[in-house]
Amino acid sequence: MATITHDAVEDRQRQAPALIRYLAPGDFVTRRYVRAGAEINTGEYRDYEAVVRDGMPIRDHFAFDTHGFMIGKGPSAIEDFWNREEVDEKYHAEAARIIRNLTGADRVATQG
Known part of the structure; x- marks a missing residue:
């Protein structure tokens, strides 16, 4: 447990x-x-x-090994997060790239 x-x-x-x-x-x-x-x-x-x-103020406090999650930040090319088409087109690839960079993972699977 x-x-x-x-x-x-x-x-x-x-x-x-x-x-x-x-x-x-x-x-x-x-x-x-x-x-x-x-x-x-x-x-x-x-x-x-x-x-x-x-x-967010203590985002560096959290780590996968200790907390089971971490809070990361990364740049986004999305100009309007309320625009569903723009988000669907760009966000998953951006999130996967940021997660790979933060964790060193070989593969990342995103979901909506």
């Missing part, structure tokens, strides 16, 4: 309460069936209280 790391520097950041929905504990195999107009999940999902913090 993964261990959640916590550091006092995180508590000093801007924060807000939130509800996050994810899979409830249980002894079952989770499957999701989808067809036009309907879907069935065999697992049970619940809302859990959480605290969401602004990680």
Whole structure:
């Protein structure tokens, strides 16, 4: 089981309460069936209280090895992030390039 790391520097950041929905504990195999107009999940999902913090001021604090994620920055050629066509055309390739540069990964798969 993964261990959640916590550091006092995180508590000093801007924060807000939130509800996050994810899979409830249980002894079952989770499957999701989808067809036009309907879907069935065999697992049970619940809302859990959480605290969401602004990680940008401490982005260098987070590392894959310690936290399981990192916050990176990179330039973008996208001029209007509200323009779906422009985002679809450019963003995935840009994100993959930035992730490869930050992590040294040989391959990166992006999704919408």
